[in-house]
Amino acid sequence: MSADSMRIGIVGCGGFARFAVGHFLKLPGVSVTAMCEPEPNAAKLGAEAFGIPNVADVETLVRRDDVDLVYIATPPALHHPQGLAALKAGKHVICEKPLAVSNEQADELITTAHERDRLLVANLMQRYNPIYDAVKSVLDSGLLGDVLHGFLENYACDEQLSPQHWFWDPKLSGRIFIEHGVHFFDMFEGWLGPGKVVAAQTSRRAGGQEDQVQCTIEYPGGVYVNHYHGFTQPGPFDRQMFRLLCERGDITLHEWVPTKMVIHALVDDAALRQLTELLPGVKVDTLATYTGEARKFAGRHKTFAADRLVDLTLGEDADKMVRYGEILQGMFTDLRAWILDHSHQRKITEDNGRNSVRMAVAATRLTDEM
Template structure:
């Protein structure tokens, strides 16, 4: 496919998130939903009619259609490998919900199949399209606050809509929390800090659950220069208490992101004039509050056996007023537009490629193995 030809999309699976994503993808210029495969629920039938799709059909029927260019797979993880391979062997590009697959071996097979046919095989790791991701990337790369030292991500997620029989709790269907959910955040930190190695991992079982429900997992990942990052994921909160926090600590301060789709950034730092300007340039329009100004005789201080020159202690806040659900939709549209650009022109450089899905799965599987062994 070349030029500006229309990309016709077939959707496999239309649960709550599948419908949400479809609403975003259908807004991308040159993208048109044409087919839907899934359970014949009333909601699916209504959604099909909304997008001008006559009926809900079987997966094999959808994959056999000549008028489908790209298949969006929004089914549970255990189906991704089989359905993606069928789609690729039918000559379709594939955009798959995370994780790419249940195992690295499955992911490698899917990617190899796609490459042999010059087709797309990418996981929907849309976090890299967030302007917050780009700003933090530059903060790390430019060493505005010095060297990164430590970080954590804490995810206190709701299980209010995940009943005891939901596939999420079935490791044979979800792969477990690290694989089903953690890949997003392994990918984000890889973008900031490079390749990491899982050095420890644990899991927690819900007391009294039968069969056992793995409701908490945590791991430590070591990145270059001994930057240690702790990841925690727990699914045990009421929906109204669902919350996430990510913090990176540097030599001169820290940056904190809030929400699993981060919109608000807070920086707490000590800085000289040049560093203050660099922060304001990185976060345009941010609110800058001076906590303390230092007289010339008080500017010098030290940390990590390094001398520092400090003009002020400051707090910077960026992103207030951004609606998370709106940002989420924007990221999905950007993800689809980026992949469609590659479909039309293989020279297009993508922010998210096949490697993101595979590399994040490598860490997730390693963390999961260590957590199971430590149980």
């Protein structure tokens, strides 16, 4: 592997792999050399997209000299055995989320990656969204006061998930918190610190498939966040909303790959100036102004002064698939920089993969106890 080349071998060339690898290939020096895909139609689409051979099995793929990095995009339960095979063959691994479907599997993968000094990450790509950083900088600034509460509502479309899809098979998917919730456990941990699952529920269809889950997580400072995921909706009703409620305002994001953030807040002139400095390009809409005695506000028996009620909007309702592509390229670029130079500080490590699996496993277990 030379400094400007990175040759990818794909394990599982289904829908997401073709989308993600298509974006990785836009980066200089990145190529794809082989795939391992047992399903004939997916293999045909992979060959059409990338013009690469389809090898017989994962062992064959990971032994190839022309593969530097194995990208695994198979159903979740396969991530552990396939990741282990790739690491033991000395390859770097980017694995689709989740890293694994149990804590023990995640730990074994990480130990093996450390022993071999290889990259091992789950593609928790949300951390590469500039909106993630914008939320983090506002929360860390304290300009909205303490965080009090949050929610994530994921009303997801299930039109692409036929009754035979692996998503509904708990042995392959690990169930919804593990297959899907990990993205959001990781994001909220990044914003609020390590959390603890304190309640969790599941709801099933007549056929027994789990299609809705929710849990409450306690974050440092007694901040409770409700995470809901339901795979029940027709296409046009697929929608997501995040909210972080603070003492002097709230932050709202729409779509699960958010492209826009709106802060609704009471601010004095100094706080407004600091927020606009923190968020270059932010649009300020003043909804009300206050003078004299009207500047005094209180909440939680704390008083503060504000000059305005504002909506601060950062970003546009841009095409989320365009943003998704940019995020995938940002992720790959960051991780390749670490492979080439371990002193590079990357945004995600194996810890993100392990911690998000831990939360998801805890939430899943609690649904069974309640």
